[in-house]
Amino acid sequence: MSQKMTPTAVVVGSLAILLTIVFMVVFWPWATMEDSPSEIFRSRTAREAAGRRIYMENGCVYCHSQSIRTIDWGHGASRIAQAGDYVGDSPILLGSARTGVDLSQEGGEHPDDWHIAHFINPRYTRPSSIMPPFAWLGMEQIQLLTDYVQGLGMKNADRRMERQRHWKQKVIEAYEAGPEYNVRWLAEQVPEGWRRIPNPYPTTEVGLARGHKIYQEFCLGCHGPIGDGMGPAQPWIYPPPLNFTILKDREISGGIIYYQLMNGITGSAMPYFKKDLESEKLWDVGNYVAVYFINQSDANGEPRGIDASNEP
Amino acid sequence: MPGIPTEELESHLTARAFCLTSAVWFALATTVGMMAAGYLIAPDFMANIGFLQFGRIRPIHVNLVLFGFVTPGLLGAAHYYIPKLMRTPLYSQKLGLATVILWNITLVTGVIALSAGHTQAREYAELIWPVDVMVVAVFALVFVNMILTIRNRREPILYVSVWYACAAVVMTGTTYFIGNVVWRPDTGALTGIPDAILLWFYGHNIFGLLLTPLALGVAYYVIPKVTRNPLYSHSLSLLGFWGLLVVYTHIGTHHLLQVPVPTWLKVIAIVDSIAMVIPVMVFLINIWYTARDRLGEIHGDIAGKFVFTGTILYFFVSIQGSMMALPQVQRITHFNNWVVGHAHVGVLGFAGMIALGGLYYILPRITGKPLYSRFLADLQYWLVLIGVSGFTVVLTIVGLIQGNAWLNGETVYRVLPEIHPYYVLRVSIGFLIAAGAYVGLYNVVRTLFFNGETERP
Numbered sequence: 001m002s003q004k005m006t007p008t009a010v011v012v013g014s015l016a017i018l019l020t021i022v023f024m025v026v027f028w029p030w031a032t033m034e035d036s037p038s039e040i041f042r043s044r045t046a047r048e049a050a051g052r053r054i055y056m057e058n059g060c061v062y063c064h065s066q067s068i069r070t071i072d073w074g075h076g077a078s079r080i081a082q083a084g085d086y087v088g089d090s091p092i093l094l095g096s097a098r099t100g101v102d103l104s105q106e107g108g109e110h111p112d113d114w115h116i117a118h119f120i121n122p123r124y125t126r127p128s129s130i131m132p133p134f135a136w137l138g139m140e141q142i143q144l145l146t147d148y149v150q151g152l153g154m155k156n157a158d159r160r161m162e163r164q165r166h167w168k169q170k171v172i173e174a175y176e177a178g179p180e181y182n183v184r185w186l187a188e189q190v191p192e193g194w195r196r197i198p199n200p201y202p203t204t205e206v207g208l209a210r211g212h213k214i215y216q217e218f219c220l221g222c223h224g225p226i227g228d229g230m231g232p233a234q235p236w237i238y239p240p241p242l243n244f245t246i247l248k249d250r251e252i253s254g255g256i257i258y259y260q261l262m263n264g265i266t267g268s269a270m271p272y273f274k275k276d277l278e279s280e281k282l283w284d285v286g287n288y289v290a291v292y293f294i295n296q297s298d299a300n301g302e303p304r305g306i307d308a309s310n311e312p
Numbered sequence: 313m314p315g316i317p318t319e320e321l322e323s324h325l326t327a328r329a330f331c332l333t334s335a336v337w338f339a340l341a342t343t344v345g346m347m348a349a350g351y352l353i354a355p356d357f358m359a360n361i362g363f364l365q366f367g368r369i370r371p372i373h374v375n376l377v378l379f380g381f382v383t384p385g386l387l388g389a390a391h392y393y394i395p396k397l398m399r400t401p402l403y404s405q406k407l408g409l410a411t412v413i414l415w416n417i418t419l420v421t422g423v424i425a426l427s428a429g430h431t432q433a434r435e436y437a438e439l440i441w442p443v444d445v446m447v448v449a450v451f452a453l454v455f456v457n458m459i460l461t462i463r464n465r466r467e468p469i470l471y472v473s474v475w476y477a478c479a480a481v482v483m484t485g486t487t488y489f490i491g492n493v494v495w496r497p498d499t500g501a502l503t504g505i506p507d508a509i510l511l512w513f514y515g516h517n518i519f520g521l522l523l524t525p526l527a528l529g530v531a532y533y534v535i536p537k538v539t540r541n542p543l544y545s546h547s548l549s550l551l552g553f554w555g556l557l558v559v560y561t562h563i564g565t566h567h568l569l570q571v572p573v574p575t576w577l578k579v580i581a582i583v584d585s586i587a588m589v590i591p592v593m594v595f596l597i598n599i600w601y602t603a604r605d606r607l608g609e610i611h612g613d614i615a616g617k618f619v620f621t622g623t624i625l626y627f628f629v630s631i632q633g634s635m636m637a638l639p640q641v642q643r644i645t646h647f648n649n650w651v652v653g654h655a656h657v658g659v660l661g662f663a664g665m666i667a668l669g670g671l672y673y674i675l676p677r678i679t680g681k682p683l684y685s686r687f688l689a690d691l692q693y694w695l696v697l698i699g700v701s702g703f704t705v706v707l708t709i710v711g712l713i714q715g716n717a718w719l720n721g722e723t724v725y726r727v728l729p730e731i732h733p734y735y736v737l738r739v740s741i742g743f744l745i746a747a748g749a750y751v752g753l754y755n756v757v758r759t760l761f762f763n764g765e766t767e768r769p
Contacts, residue, residue, distance in 0.1 A: 005470050005550070007462050007478065014479040014557055018486060018521070021561040026490070026513050029577055030506040056433035059367020069570040071643055073721040083505045083572040091434045091501030092508045094571060098647040098714075099352070101724045122355070128728045130352055132367070136360035217729060276723045 038084030040155040044148075051148025054141055056093070063131070065095035066104045066152065074275060075101035075109070079156065100131055105153040108160020111168055114269040115146040117236035124233035125269070128217045167267025175239035183250050186242075190259045199254025201283050202300035202311050203291060211288025214281055218273065219289075227293030237269045244293035254298050257286035324678035326408025326457075328760055330388030331671050331678075333412055335749075335756040337380025337419065338664075342746035344373040349739045353732065363427040371438040372426050378436070378518060379447070380419050381749075382663045384412070386526035387454065389670030390477040392678060393533045394458060397474055398465035403457050411453040418446040432492070432500040434507075436515040441497040448494065451485035472549040476529035479557065484522040487514055505573055513564035520560035523663035527626075528552075528595055530670040531619050535599050537673070538616035539606035548598040555591035559584050566637040570646060585637030592630040599623050614689045618669030621697060625661035629654065643719060649731075650711025653704045660745065661700040668696070668752065675759050684758035688751050695748030702741040710734045 044052065055061070068081045081104060086092050095102075110118075117124045119142045122131035134142060151157055174185040187195065201207055222241035224231040229243035261282045264272030273282065290297035300311070350357055351366045358364055395402045402408055422443045425431070431438040439447065458478060462470070491514020493500050501507050536543050543549065565573060565581035603610055603620060610616040632654055636645055645651060672689055676682050683689060710731050717727045 003469055005475055007459060007470065010470065010475045010478050011459070011482050013554075014483050015486065017554075017557045018483050018561060021558075022490060022513070025562055025565065025577060025580060026506075026510050029509050029574055030502065033506060033574065035504060057429035057431060058362075058365065059370055059431070059433070061433055062367055062370050062435070065647060067571055069646075071570075071719060074718065074723040081572060086504040086508075088503070090499045090503040090507060091432065091511070092504055093433065094508050094568075096435055096567065096647070096651070097649075098718075098724055121359075126725060128725050130355045130728060132351065132355055132365045133359045136362050136365075218725070276725055 034083065035087050036084055037087050038082045040079070040153065041084060041087060042154045042158070043088055044151060047144055047147040048151040049148075051144040051146070051151075052093075054137070054145045055148055056091075058134070058137075061093045061095050063095075063097060063099035065098050065102045067094045068102060068104045072102070076103060076105040076153075077275075078105050079153075085154070100129070103149065103152050105156060107150045107153040107157020108162075108164055110271060111164045111267060111269060112146055112150065113237045114271070115149060116142055117233040117269070119145060120236060121232070124221045124231070124236070125271075126218075127221045163266055165267075167265075169267070171239055171265060171267040179243075179246055182239075183247060183252075186260070186265065187250075187252065187256050189265075190256045194255040194259040195253055196303075197253060197255030197258070198298035198301040198303075199258070199283055199287050199290070200300070200304075200308075201280070201287065203287060203297055204312070207284050208288055208291060210281070211284040211286070212292075214277065214285040215288050218276065219285065222269065227289060233269070239268055241269070244289055245295075247294045248296050252290075252294060252296075254283070254286055254290065257289060258282050261286060323405060324392065324674075325405045326402060326412060327388050327391040327674055327678050329409055329412035330384045330391060331675060331756055332760060333416055334381055334385035334388060334667060334671060335753045337376050337384070338749040339746070339753045341373055341376035341381050342742070342749040344369050344376065346739065346742050346746050348373055349735070349742050353735045353739060362429070368427050368429065371431060371435075372423050374436065375422055375426070375438065376419065377659055377664075378523070379422075382523055382659060382667045383526065384415065385667030385671050386523070386530055386663070387477075389530045389533070389667075389674055390458070390473075390526065392674040393473055393530075394461055394477060397467060397471045397533075398462055399467045400461060400464045403460035403464060407453065407457050411450055411457065414446065414453065415450045418443060418450060421446065434501055434511050436518055437492045437500065437511060439492070441494065441500060444488070444492045444494050444500065448485055448489050451481055451488065455481045455485065471532070472543070472546070472553065473529040473533040475553055476525040476532065479553075480522055480525035480529070483525075483557075484518070487517045487521055490514065491517070505571070508568055508571060509565060509573055509577065512567040513561075516564035516567065517561060519658060519663075520556070520563075523659065524556065524560070527622065527663045527666040528556075530666050530673075531595075531599055531623055534615055534619045534669055534673050535602050535610075535623075538613045538619075539603050539609050541602050541604075541606055544598050544601035544604075548594050552591050552594040552598060555594060559587050559591055563588065563637065569637075569639050569642055582637050582639070586634050588630060588634050592626070596623060596627055614683070614686060614693070615669045615673035618672060618693060619666050620669075621693075622662050622665035622669060625657055625665060625700070629657040629662050632657070644715035645711060646715070648711040648714035648718075649707045650715065653707030653711060656700060656707070657704050660696070661704070665696065665700075668692070671752075671756070675756065679759060679763065681759070681763050684755050684763050688755040692748045692752045692755070695744045695751065699741055699745035699748060703738065703745070706734050706737045706741060710738075 068076050068079060070080055114125055118126065119134045121133040121135065122129035150161055174182045220231055222231045222233045222237065223229055223244065227244040229241040231241060234240050260270065262272060262274045264270045287297055287299050348366055348370050391402060391408060422439050425440050425443060426438060430440050432440060458481060462474065491510060493502060502510055532543070532549065562584035563581050565577045566585050569578050610620045635641055636654065672683065713731055714727055
């Protein structure tokens, strides 16, 4: 039997099998796949293309996917990926691991200054990040990389970027009008109903401990360890991070803090945390800020409704 | 010199050079791997050194393990057993040596290019066009030497190891050319989803058509030799050989089950991934029946021990791989460290262990002296085995934590602090593997160059 396995049989046989299968599972899909662009598709600008080059050179693709699945909840999960989203990508950068977050829809999630602080050192804006710092790239390349990332999501990203620019102007105006006006303006942007709601959880030692931990993992990079807005990201961000210690007696309810944690403040570098943190965690970190930095908490204050069953 | 068998007249230069190449790059590749794992627990360690940052050294680690450590190790054994089985000297030791030198130049060029940021950014296909051409060229040179040796054979029947070695070199040269889109030097890529399909066809075949057949070839040679048993079944080796070629080549798209690729292609990938059980079990039944009742011999022979352990890990990684192709399983395992664990059992536990076994099998035979130290070889065995097993356990746990958390709606940032302790464990266990690589390098260098032992009687 083995005598039929001549060198020719082995070499020609294996090549014939290989090429047949290449035809079937590589060439055939390539030849027959629909390749029309999706409704969000647009081509990249020259700066975005240059930024993509930097993204490739530095192996960003090893930790960041650009591929949102039906089962995803986290970053970018506002749109399930379609084949038509990728028609301009050569190579395609789907990625194979999420050591970091998915970036399919990253464009416009943050304003540019957030990204620049993040590239200088990712822990400035995301204290629990394990991404390498990219300060060594220099500002010019960081700008290009930022342009690329802000284009991810294509037309969806463009809409979000427009929103960022619109609100950026407003938050700068408010900041430059002085702390009194700024604080009032920020509170006024919160819908009326939320402004009247006190923190529904009472202040407890364990709640503050949880809030402390969440603050360290999510907030410290900008607002600093003592809540004065002087975290390491501060020099890169404008308007600078809010100083919590000026908020006493300025009618900052638990509801206002909760709402701003949840939705962020578009235009400023303050991100939304509603994907990262569920309800009780947001109330906990809000109360931590209120108790330790504002020195004034409405936790478990009126209106309370029917007494909660779990409280001490 | 009449009366002296030809193989003793040979210098075995090519096989020696491949052994040394493999041992050196194993040490360097694991060092780079340790560095990368270190960044995951301390990202500001050695911060802002561009050419040493994580995204630059990760592809260096992967490419060096594949093309620096495992492939040359397995080819070293092939350059010993092919002449031996064909009862003729290697066609040209000079060509062989030139091939190994070009191979090393290719690797050095690749490493420098990657660390300088010259990459095509496609996983497993990062190397830029000039390096791609060099890789295809070295595979072509290996093939020429191999096929001309076979043409000069004095043994009419080709043993199964020879089929595997030949097929691996031919198919890898071809797959590498296609997978790296060598006809498009500027990008080395197609566009859009077809690029992903091609990339994973290629990426999976680097394992299925290069490491697997070369490793099976070594196992088919070493296990019957060490146990002094004839191969259990030649029919099974035929079935396993053609089965592997037909089935393995279909399955690359199982990396893309959650991506908008055509459904029929996903179905093919899933069905054939499950069907991989057939060629895998056919090989294992054949090898394990060959070794039946001779486990004592295997335990007593360091090469046998490495290779046999490699076959057990092949069983594990293959069955795991088949299960991982199921869409329901991938809901948990995709995009996280589970897959990294799987890759380490495959490349280091299966192919790497067998490469080391092949190395220890041929070293005494090509130098004509016993191994410098059996103790150090044993030490390396345990370091690598404990390392790769521990690594797999830790990374599988991390993968499950990540996968389940994500499926529950927890974000990446929430999970990162949770998995930090496991990343610390990963570095500690990785240290065992790197230590094993250096112990092996010392042993190989002593055996090749500074072996004080007297000539074998």
